[in-house]
Amino acid sequence: MNYRFRDLLAIEPLSADEITFFLDQSKPFQEIQRNPLKKLATLRGKTVALAFFENSTRTRLSFGTAASRLGADTMNLQAEASSLKKGETLLDTANNLNAMKPDCFVMRHSSSGAADFVARHLEIPVVNAGDGTHEHPSQGLLDALTIRDRKGSLNNLNVTILGDIAHSRVARSNIHLLGKFGCRFTLCGPAMWVPRELEHIGPPGTPIRCVYRVEEALEDADVIIVLRVQTERLYEPSLSQNDYILLYQLNEERMKLAKPDALILHPGPINRGTEITPDVADGPRSAVLEQVTNGVSVRMAILYLLLVGATEGTHPALEGKSAAQAKESAHASD
């Protein structure tokens, strides 16, 4: 099949088949991460603009690495060191960057809908790397890939999301995505971060319940997604960190309530000792570092699909691999 959109702005409009397609296309790129030579020529001569109007280290490095490993060049905009401080509008910035002729625009912005807005004004593909509290599609996809690898399938899992869900674009993308595979959701956190309206998001008919006691949320969970606690939120009175730890911290004692093979995910960065204890974060059920590795693979797949598109025949990642192996055996026989 071929991906029918020009951009990747959100998970919500995608079908379960399209998501499965993205995940399948990521698998050969997972292979590449294991190679000594992690370079392909697939996007050689192409330029990927990384326009991060909101801070990020992980996602920006991940997209940057993905672009480089595909052979592309990158243009790097970072929020603090930019003329945004001089009052340049989002549209002007986007048009200016676009005038330098990149082939793809990866952007993160603090306003929900910003990526969609920019996409309407550009001819090139736009990838949403996080817009306000709306969506973070590549995170949703890498979480799904991690779950599928560890659990074998995405179907009909009990998924618990723990933390500040009201302000989380990661939670929304996860619910939209996993909801398309029949998953059931338990959202848990302090009452002001888990409003009842969240019971109506996701694909229609998705079972979502809001609970306020972590013990209830952990029973029967197959996947537990732990969100970072921002100890300072803009526009919001802050909640006591002591209270959060007392009521919601994921520790070994509480993990005894979950299924023995429950999987723990965290979009990062982790606040060790706040939302999660070190022994749980580093334990065998945690897939936090796998998520990061999978993030590069998924982002390689995203850039590949948007810039080149899937074709019949060998996946370029596998072509690259066999080329590297051929080179190695050539050297060996010298």
Next chain:
Amino acid sequence: MLLIKNGRVLDPASKTDAPRDILLDGERIAEIAPAGKIAHANGAQTFDASGLIVAPGFIDMHTHLREPGQENSETIETGSHAAARGGFTAICSMPNTRPVNDNASITRFIVDRAKAFGHVRVWPIGAASVGSKGEAISEIAAMRDAGIVAVSDDGKPIATAKLARQIMDYCRSLDLLVIEHAEDVSLAAGAVMREGVAPAAAEPRLMRGEVL
């Protein structure tokens, strides 16, 4: 054992208003019967309550015990003693002590002090916001574990409608009451009484906002 006899027993919970004798055995009520009809009163001390009302202890939901910090005004000991004299067997103490009761350590101090020196049950109320300043939310769950029964920024209203809403949501999930000091400070402006017959504007205005 103590026999309280010839009193007029008033108990709203059981809709009782009648002459009754009451037999106490240690900390429990052993028997309540019409005057003169108590069966096993042998050896009990007696108290003649003729002409007196006998009722369950009252609860004062709003007291200021001024400890810690203002012991020159009142202490847990003096305040609870006054309460006992007035028939109040349980009192809730507001958090505007110095320092404010906005964390579990202060709550534990009050509870321990009350156990050692209190004359009646003392149930502390915790501050809704840190220092009752209306900015950050106090460690309400930790205070709940230490023994608060409700939350308030008493002395003032909760500073903003947004904070009030968040605190009400949070306390609902923790099974704690929120007690509001219903006074719009800008309208009340340091005055003590309204001239005239109808109620002042400051209280209804705040309550209308919070009830909605």
